[in-house]
Amino acid sequence: MGRKIIVIGGVAAGTKAAAKAKREDPNSEVIIFTKEEYISYSGCGLPYFIGKVVQSKDHLILRTPQEFKHSLGIDVYTKHEVIDVDKQNKKVIVKDLSTNNIKEYFYDKLIIATGASPVKPNIEGINLKRVFTLRSVGDALKIREILDNDPPKNPVIVGGGFIGLELAENLKERGFDVKIIEVADQILPGYDFEIAKLVEKYLIEEKGVKVFTSKKIVKILGNEEQEVSKVLLDSGEEIETDLLIWSAGIRPNVELAKKIGIEIGSTGAIRVDKYMRTNIEDIYSAGDCCETTNLVCNKPAWVPLGSTANKMGRVAGNNVVYDNEENFESFEGVLGTNILKLFSLTIAKTGLSERQAREEGFEVESVIVPSDDKAHYYPTSKMVILKLIADKKTGRILGAQGIGEGTVDKFIDIIASFIYLNGTVWGLSKVDLAYSPPYSMALSSVIVTANVMKNKLTGKLKGINPYELYKRIKEGDKNLLLVDVRTEPEFVISSIPGSINIPLDELVEKVDMIDKNKEIVLICGLGKRAYQAYTKLRSFGFTNLKILDGGLKAYPFELI
Incomplete structure (x- = not known):
């Protein structure tokens, strides 16, 4: 019999880690414990389930507990919460949330993949009926049930990040008149102001989505049925709503880690090394509950994205079955590459924003270049706008952002590859990319953008x-x-x-x-x-x- 591996958490990182461990060592005994009812689901797909782009919740679930057991031999306990860890005796204390029974399970290696939870402010009315957060399949089912059976007249989304904007799109596409309230002076935190404002302008002028920035909700008001009816802003304004979805950030779930003495990093998430090890022997961590390294500035970063969680989980799952580092895989860090579909627009980013780069002490140059994604005469050609950020002294590429109806994803992925390899503007301007009129201009948009940056860096242009x-x-x-x-x-x-x-x-x-x-x-x-x-x-x-x-x-x- 192989080693006993316990995984706490059953979404992206947890299930990826468990599956990888079992593939690496089929003789190991692998158990997953999760508080949730559903496992191995795509949290990023929840807005599209609410919008009926994805018709069934089952389409979001990669594997059920039964499938994990049948195909991989992994035992999955849903609605089971790990309430403590005895690290000296290497056992977890687990509470069955259906019966309140408590059991102990021994482990050789432990992986903490407890994820993250929505931030809910401590304000009056936050627990009224028809006030929701969106993080789990259960959350999505409740919201969709209301939309289907008791549709709101004035839905309001709090938060202008990815989930908030995707929700706005899906509600609008279902015919609802939606409003977004954002406490910051821009939507899309992490993007540069002028790029975020292009998105805001598009939402307001072309899609009829009402966007309120620099507005803070200080109170949620209800009716006689204890259902939400209005929100009160710090400006004194009142906005009517009969469905409020709070999507204003998440926080890493580190309570259990703190309780057992695991070190928490400067970002507020669990600190791990590149092998996903915590400071406690034989305890690893992966996913949205732990931090990583920003590869551009080489500083701790918390980047709760599904892509990152899966990569972390794979590394942790591999390493728990080996004793020697020579067999380990590593995860050095991230660039924070992300992407968003918003109606006909694609918005994407990689590396540092211009603001972030300046805050990190780089001497920054930036360019913004609109261009066609394909030959201008080709019928499906669309406009894209690329922003490139580089270090003035070395020409090293620090970051990029893109927006448009064209193939923004391709261009940002090209630039992300260059940043990952410490590439420069000079190299990007000469990269050999595929060309044919249905796919690209003769000089790709990224090459055109790099050439404009070269002109700036060499003093030909201000x-x-x-x-x-x-x-x-x-x-x-x-x-x-x-x-x-x-x-x-x-x-x-x-x-x-x-x-x-x-x-x-x-x-x-x-x-x-x-x-x-x-x-x-x-x-x-x-x-x-x-x-x-x-x-x-x-x-x-x-x-x-x-x-x-x-x-x-x-x-x-x-x-x-």
Whole structure:
């Protein structure tokens, strides 16, 4: 008989670890304990079950307890909570939540994969009826039952992160008039402000989703039936709602780990080494309850994503069956790569945002470049906007963000690979990528973006970020001169307040209209014509020149 391995937690990391351990050592005895009723499910798919994109909850479940037993020989105990661990005698104390009976089980190796839980604020009304969080299959079943049988008139989602936005999409697609309330000044925390504002603008103007940022709920009000009826904001506003889904963050489940003396890292999650070992011998951890390393800045990071959890679980499952490190697998860390589908948009990110990179002490350069994802003449060609962040001194790529209806996922994955391998802008600009008109431009969007970054790093081009320009306009900066080089009809349709129109083909003859003593920002639709104007004006002796990064396509602020 092989060693006894106990896994606490039965979702992504826990089931992956258990399955890997059993495959590595078929003679081992592997047991999973979980408080939940359902195991091995895709939490990331829950919004799509609520939206009926996924019709049955069974489609979200990879394996049932019976299938684990039949196909892998793994025993799964659902509705069983591990309430303590006797690490000296190597046994877990388990409570059967159906009967309240308590039993002890011995282990040789223990894996803690207790996941994370939704953050619920301590405010009045949080426990009213029709107030939900979304983390488990049980949560999703309750929400969908209300949508199907007693549909709300005014659903409100609290939180503008991935789950909140995916919920908004799915509720809207089902015909509900949905509102999002976010306490921060932007949705999509972790993304740069101007990218998040592009998404917000899209939701409001194109999809009719009402978005409230910089708003905090201080009280939840109910009716006579103790059902939610309104939320009170810190501004004094009241918003009516008859379904409130609280999706404003999660926290790692580390209570058991703390209780038994496992070290908690600076992120608030369990500290592990690259082999997924905790500070206690023969106890490992994986998934949303533990931290890892950000590979860009080499600092602890808590990145609760399903992809990360599965990789951690696989490493932990492998290592618990071996005694020598030479047989171990390792998990060095993450870039925080993530992606979101939002109606027809794809939004994705890898590595550090520009804000994060500056906070980490990097000397940062960034570019924003709109381009086609395929040959412009191909019928399915779509626009994408890529933002690239690099270190000024070395050209090392630090991060990227993308948004658009085109193949954003492909471009972000390419850049993620370069970041993982410590790649530079110079290498990215020369990478040999597949080309055919149905799949790409002759120069891929990532190569075009890298070339723009090279121009900035070598001093051929200076730009200004959309958010920086917006702030300076709002502050009434008198030193700015905004010159829009599009055609007059384009300018009349929409323009940035305070800009003047000098079309590119009239620039030479009207060059005397431009004050050389001003800081001149050149503006066009995508940035190409502005760059042409930039080179022309430099030939006339202008030195204080910038172009608007990304042009008006990437400018999410007020136009007239």
